[in-house]
Amino acid sequence: MPPILELKGITKRFPGVLANDHIDIKLEKGEILALLGENGAGKTTLMNILYGLYKPDEGEIFINGAKVEISSPIDAIRSGIGMVHQHFMLIPVFTVTENVMLGEEYTRPGGFLDRNKAADRIRELSETYKLNVNPDDLVENLPVGLQQRVEIIKLLFRNADILIMDEPTAVLTPQEVDELFNILKKLVEKGKSIIFITHKLREVMECADRIEVIRSGKVVGATTPAEASPEKLATMMVGREVDLITDKKPGDLRETVLTVDKLCVRDFHSHVVVDDVTFELHGGEILGIAGVQGNGQTELVRALTGLKTPFSGKIIISEKDVSRSSPRRITELGSAHIPEDRQKDGLILASSIAENLVLNTYFHRPFSNGIILERLAIDENANELVRKFDIRTPGIKTLVHSLSGGNQQKVIIAREFSRPIKLLIASQPTRGLDVGSIEYIHSRIIEKRDEGCAVLLVSTELDEIMQLSDRIAVMFRGKIITIVKANAVTKEELGLIMAGVTPTINKKKIENTQAREIIT
Amino acid sequence: MKNKKNSDDKRNFISIFYEELSNSSLTIIILSIISGFIMGGILVILTSPEVYKAFGTSFLSGISTSWKIVANTYSSLFLGALGDPAKIGAAIQSGDSALIQKAFTPFLESLVVTTPYLFTGVAVALGFRAGLFNIGAEGQVLVGAIAAGWAGWTFTGLSPWIHVPLAMLVGALAGGLWGFVPGFLKVRTGAHEVITTIMMNYVAYYLIYYLISSPLRDPNEVTPKTPWILDSAHLYRFFPEPIRFHLGFFIAIAVAILVWFILFKTTWGFEIRSVGLNPNASKYAGMNITLVTVAAMALSGAIAGMAGASEILGVTWRQSQALASGYGFDSIALALLAQNHPLGVILTALLFGLLRSGSRVMQLRAGTPIYIINILQSFIILFIAAPAIIRTIYRLKKQSVKEVSTSTISFSAKK
Ligand SMILES: Nc1ncnc2c1ncn2[C@@H]1O[C@H](COP(=O)(O)OP(=O)(O)OP(=O)(O)O)[C@@H](O)[C@H]1O
Ligand SMILES: [Mg+2]
Numbered sequence: 001m002p003p004i005l006e007l008k009g010i011t012k013r014f015p016g017v018l019a020n021d022h023i024d025i026k027l028e029k030g031e032i033l034a035l036l037g038e039n040g041a042g043k044t045t046l047m048n049i050l051y052g053l054y055k056p057d058e059g060e061i062f063i064n065g066a067k068v069e070i071s072s073p074i075d076a077i078r079s080g081i082g083m084v085h086q087h088f089m090l091i092p093v094f095t096v097t098e099n100v101m102l103g104e105e106y107t108r109p110g111g112f113l114d115r116n117k118a119a120d121r122i123r124e125l126s127e128t129y130k131l132n133v134n135p136d137d138l139v140e141n142l143p144v145g146l147q148q149r150v151e152i153i154k155l156l157f158r159n160a161d162i163l164i165m166d167e168p169t170a171v172l173t174p175q176e177v178d179e180l181f182n183i184l185k186k187l188v189e190k191g192k193s194i195i196f197i198t199h200k201l202r203e204v205m206e207c208a209d210r211i212e213v214i215r216s217g218k219v220v221g222a223t224t225p226a227e228a229s230p231e232k233l234a235t236m237m238v239g240r241e242v243d244l245i246t247d248k249k250p251g252d253l254r255e256t257v258l259t260v261d262k263l264c265v266r267d268f269h270s271h272v273v274v275d276d277v278t279f280e281l282h283g284g285e286i287l288g289i290a291g292v293q294g295n296g297q298t299e300l301v302r303a304l305t306g307l308k309t310p311f312s313g314k315i316i317i318s319e320k321d322v323s324r325s326s327p328r329r330i331t332e333l334g335s336a337h338i339p340e341d342r343q344k345d346g347l348i349l350a351s352s353i354a355e356n357l358v359l360n361t362y363f364h365r366p367f368s369n370g371i372i373l374e375r376l377a378i379d380e381n382a383n384e385l386v387r388k389f390d391i392r393t394p395g396i397k398t399l400v401h402s403l404s405g406g407n408q409q410k411v412i413i414a415r416e417f418s419r420p421i422k423l424l425i426a427s428q429p430t431r432g433l434d435v436g437s438i439e440y441i442h443s444r445i446i447e448k449r450d451e452g453c454a455v456l457l458v459s460t461e462l463d464e465i466m467q468l469s470d471r472i473a474v475m476f477r478g479k480i481i482t483i484v485k486a487n488a489v490t491k492e493e494l495g496l497i498m499a500g501v502t503p504t505i506n507k508k509k510i511e512n513t514q515a516r517e518i519i520t
Numbered sequence: 521m522k523n524k525k526n527s528d529d530k531r532n533f534i535s536i537f538y539e540e541l542s543n544s545s546l547t548i549i550i551l552s553i554i555s556g557f558i559m560g561g562i563l564v565i566l567t568s569p570e571v572y573k574a575f576g577t578s579f580l581s582g583i584s585t586s587w588k589i590v591a592n593t594y595s596s597l598f599l600g601a602l603g604d605p606a607k608i609g610a611a612i613q614s615g616d617s618a619l620i621q622k623a624f625t626p627f628l629e630s631l632v633v634t635t636p637y638l639f640t641g642v643a644v645a646l647g648f649r650a651g652l653f654n655i656g657a658e659g660q661v662l663v664g665a666i667a668a669g670w671a672g673w674t675f676t677g678l679s680p681w682i683h684v685p686l687a688m689l690v691g692a693l694a695g696g697l698w699g700f701v702p703g704f705l706k707v708r709t710g711a712h713e714v715i716t717t718i719m720m721n722y723v724a725y726y727l728i729y730y731l732i733s734s735p736l737r738d739p740n741e742v743t744p745k746t747p748w749i750l751d752s753a754h755l756y757r758f759f760p761e762p763i764r765f766h767l768g769f770f771i772a773i774a775v776a777i778l779v780w781f782i783l784f785k786t787t788w789g790f791e792i793r794s795v796g797l798n799p800n801a802s803k804y805a806g807m808n809i810t811l812v813t814v815a816a817m818a819l820s821g822a823i824a825g826m827a828g829a830s831e832i833l834g835v836t837w838r839q840s841q842a843l844a845s846g847y848g849f850d851s852i853a854l855a856l857l858a859q860n861h862p863l864g865v866i867l868t869a870l871l872f873g874l875l876r877s878g879s880r881v882m883q884l885r886a887g888t889p890i891y892i893i894n895i896l897q898s899f900i901i902l903f904i905a906a907p908a909i910i911r912t913i914y915r916l917k918k919q920s921v922k923e924v925s926t927s928t929i930s931f932s933a934k935k
Contacts, residue, residue: 350797360806
């Protein structure tokens with residue numbers, strides 16, 4: 001039997017970039033194929049070609065042995081290909097049923113929408129694949145993980161046999177990831193085939209049947225989880241040895257840089273989202289804020305960066321009260337931010353790399369004299385940072401939106417790290433980055449710490465928190481439940497605290513560490 | 521987290537429409553202009569009774585009549601806009617300056633019509649760059665005109681060196697105020713500027729109506745008109761009557777260049793463009809988006825106000841009811857056509873100016889209604905707004921930026 005999907009010699013060129021270089025890939029029926037590759041390797045481009053969003057310059061696509069032309073998503077859907085986009089294509093104010101029906105409406109005689117029939121079908125699909133989706137829920141009330149499942153239902157509803165998922169786990173909590181994997185297993189059991197893109201090697205090892213590795217637009221190897229190890233995969237992807245564990249020396253503490261005192265933040269509905277949070281952060285240390293997404297970390301960071309005025313409490317940076325200061329004043333005090341949502345808050349996608357690199361320093365010398373921009377200095381800065389931070393791009397005038405996701409993140413990192421800073425607030429700094437870039441960014445964060453910078457690291461990745469932090473604070477329902485020395489807890493213990501389980505680690509240990517902290 | 525979505529996801533059809541327009545390539549623009557003319561030609565044929573009559577006699581004569589009519593229409597348009605090349609040639613050869621001036625009159629008249637387009641086009645483009653849809657240029661033109669006119673007849677005994685800049689300034693201030701209000705309402709209350717600028721247009725229109733019919737009315741006139749502005753407030757005219765070509769044209773060009781300079785060469789322009797493209801990231805980067813929005817809107821209004829000022833100080837010298845001009849609305853189209861580039865506006869304003877001024881002659885000579893030109897302009901905009909049409913007609917290879925952006929928004933997960 002021919003493979004359900006075969007790509008032959010797919011080539012795609014963008015101005016200055018060979019994104020896909022004669023790629024040959026097969027997908028067998030009923031398997032999960034993991035597509036691995038560095039940032040900018042060409043994975044998304046390949047999937048967009050398969051889904052009809054881009055037209056390949058060369059190459060052919062076969063489905064069940066028959067050649068097909070896919071020139072639009074409609075063709076793709078007709079050929080049984082479905083794609084879950086990273087940013088969901090759902091209408092928040094519609095119900096699940098309405099969202100799923102959109103474009104594929106069931107009607108009753110007379111042209112009326114038949115919501116019930118569609119809802120029944122959704123229930124049935126949800127049952128078969130254990131998706132646990134209620135067709136009558138409003139999409140805006142669903143957590144991210146469930147929204148993603150609505151996207152999956154959308155594909156199943158359209159009878160897709162081949163499911164493409166581009167970095168589906170980047171936004172999920174670890175629990176949601178596990179649930180997603182169970183769903184994927186269920187899907188292949190029932191004969192669906194899946195292409196799955198991720199940067200997390202652990203996930204690949206856990207759920208893939210086969211692995212294809214892409215580098216610089218070429219397939220550079222294929223393997224299976226049984227044969228591979230995370231180290232081996234990392235080497236295949238990046239083309240060199242990668243340290244998956246970043247070394248770090250004990251830091252030496254300096255003066256207090258950031259003091260947060262009884263901080264409360266409320267949201268639009270005056271719900272308390274950050275509840276009486278108090279902590280101190282010294283130069284030369286990394287404080288990790290762990291917690292399941294949505295427990296107030298986002299709002300805490302928004303308050304610390306001046307985007308949201310706190311309801312009460314104090315924020316003090318370098319002895320200056322900034323509780324009510326503007327973002328500009330806070331950055332000018334030497335604080336840098338890596339925002340959680342890079343495309344919304346961190347970048348101007350429709351501007352060039354060069355301009356994005358001076359987004360918060362453009363009014364300083366040498367980039368301007370306060371009024372007139374100095375193009376030469378701006379370009380020179382861009383050339384230097386592109387080289388230093390290994391941003392893969394044809395040039396500094398390239399618009400940021402044509403960079404791959406990982407390289408977009410590097411633009412932000414380059415911008416924030418290239419000015420003198422005392423405080424770094426990093427939210428999900430490595431989300432969507434490949435292992436090589438993660439290694440790089442982790443070592444840069446540690447380097448900043450060693451230079452005496454205070455680092456607040458907000459991450460939902462426990463591994464990242466454990467690896468980098470000197471101390472770890474766990475946020476749950478807006479409160480900081482506990483702050484512990486990083487070496488005083490295990491990942492499992494941390495996981496439990498994050499889930500809101502009363503700390504099972506012996507009380508004494510926590511008290512001890514807190515006592516020690518007060519001394520330091 | 522859910523509620524955040526509602527406030528942040530304010531991408532409505534307008535911004536999508538705008539994106540589509542501002543992303544189109546030069547090829548598409550040029551092909552759209554050509555296609556606009558072709559559609560205009562077809563319309564001329566379809567609306568002309570002679571053509572039907574000719575087709576009644578024979579197919580061939582129908583075709584030739586159609587051709588004749590279209591050719592006549594467009595050649596009159598051309599003559600009206602640029603003048604008669606033969607006459608220009610002859611005049612230059614004769615060396616008689618009066619003749620030369622006469623031959624160039626149509627072209628100079630087109631430049632007179634271009635002048636307000638320049639101001640309003642730049643004004644609207646500036647707004648767009650800041651992410652603001654300024655539909656209020658029309659109202660800003662009106663208040664700019666009346667305010668400049670008032671300064672023009674009220675202050676006596678000034679030298680033109682002072683009086684003209686003063687009157688221009690007063691016009692700009694009035695327009696600026698008309699732009700400031702929607703900007704202020706936007707940042708304070710979140711009122712969308714499309715709604716508020718439209719409302720401000722009505723306010724301007726009826727305010728002027730009131731001013732002209734009583735407090736500022738020239739008592740010696742039967743119909744409502746303002747007094748004449750003083751000679752010292754006249755914008756300098758380069759040629760004797762009846763050529764109205766005046767200094768306003770060069771002021772407008774200077775403003776276009778100045779706005780280009782501000783937008784692309786200064787830190788303030790950097791802020792305007794950043795805020796226009798992504799207010800969230802701009803705020804994150806420490807820009808004061810409130811200030812940028814209000815200031816950009818006020819400046820946009822001020823420039824539109826200068827259009828009115830230059831009309832009254834350079835062309836009409838007084839304001840009567842007839843000033844509601846449509847300049848404000850056309851300028852949205854021509855700004856988009858120029859992809860909101862102030863220097864591009866110079867070209868598109870010229871195009872619109874030539875069309876508008878040529879269409880009068882076209883109506884006189886070829887009997888083609890002036891509205892054909894409006895339709896033709898609308899077609900051009902339509903084609904640019906829906907590039908798929910142009911791509912299909914001319915079999916252009918698809919390289920849509922829009923799709924690129926949907927696919928590269930890979931992991932900015934929306935919560
Ligand atoms: N629309 C575009 N225009 C120009 N270049 C592009 C465009 N889309 C992608 N590229 C380039 O093609 C290359 C491959 O990008 P792609 O998005 O496929 O990478 P990726 O493997 O998905 O990376 P990541 O893991 O960072 O998401 C990159 O160098 C990118 O800059
Ligand atoms: Mg990608």
